[in-house]
Amino acid sequence: MGFPALPQSRHEMVLEPxxxxxxxxxxxxxxxxxxxxRWFPEFEHVIVRAGDEQAIHTGGKGGAEVGSVAVVAEEGERERAHREWLAENGIAWDGPAA
Ligand SMILES: [Zn+2]
Incomplete structure (x- = not known):
């Protein structure tokens, strides 16, 4: 995927109250x-202090990672658009309904 094949340290970020x-x-x-x-009205994140920009940063919250949550949301949106487009054109994405 997007990450270069270099040894990178992995930092786990902590959510503060x-x-x-x-x-x-x-x-x-x-x-x-x-x-x-910020999650509403739409997902937005601001880096207040960069820290180690070479490191991979993940954040734990109920088993979900901040970075992947954003990506999954984007993928889901795009996939839904594809499904709607296919449906409009008479193609069932999930195969014929039973
Ligand atoms: Zn860090």
């Missing part, structure tokens, strides 16, 4: 990266 419930503040205890994530 935030008074403002619309945003989440993630920090990396390893390099000090700070990222603010």
């Amino acid at each position: 935030e008074a403002d419930s619309d945003t989440e503040r993630w920090t990396c205890p390893t390099c000090g990266r700070v990222m603010v994530v």
Whole structure:
């Protein structure tokens, strides 16, 4: 995929309790990266402090990773658009209905 085949350290970011419930503040205890994530009205994230930009940053929240959540949402949106387009053209994506 997109990652270069170089040895990269993997940092797990930690969600800090935030008074403002619309945003989440993630920090990396390893390099000090700070990222603010907003879920509504649409997903947005701001890197407040870059930290180690070479490292792969993941965030744990109920087993989901922040990065992959965003990607999955995008994929789902695109796939749904494809399904709708196919349906409009008389093609059933999931095969003929039983
Ligand atoms: Zn880090």
